[in-house]
Amino acid sequence: MNSITQTCQRAYAILISVADLLRSPVLLAIRLYFFWQLFQTGQAKLTNIAKVSEYFGTLGIPLPTLNVWIVGSIETFGSLLLIIGLATRPVALLVLIVMTVAFLTGDRAALLQVFSDPDKFIKSDTFPFFVMALVLFLAGPGWISVDKLLSRFFGNKE
Secondary structure (H helix, E strand, C coil), rough: CCHHHHHHHHHHHHHHHHHHHHHHHHHHHHHHEEEEEEEEHHHHCCCCCCCHHHHHHCCCCCHHHHHHHHHHHHHHHHHHHHHCCCCCCHHHHHHHHHHHHHHHHHHHHHHCCCCHHHHHHHHCHHHHHHHHHHHHHCCCCCCHHHHHHHHHHHCCCC
């Protein structure tokens, strides 16, 4: 029984080591894949201010033009920062706020049906960006990031 326990402990230790090795590449893949898409979404907003402002107005968002500039800028420039892994947690928090407002205004039905119709919630355009921003807010950018490079340069230990 003791050898089985030791074998299980070793196997578990190997599993954890492999998962730890994969964490940063996976976080990089998330940053590249999802936030490149959000970057393009933000660019589309900033290149169609009038049209998006009109849409925001129909949602009852106050100061729609100003909000298009704010949201479009966070999505565009925040995504670029997330892609390179700079100021990851603060920027991810801003994206989380933007996505929460998107759920509350543009995807309210999906949000209200999160338990009664979870498929509608998960299939929302907002959902993947919300979840990936939450992941980056909680986990940070990983080792492959400007944040990590700066922390090494300035001697901060995370």
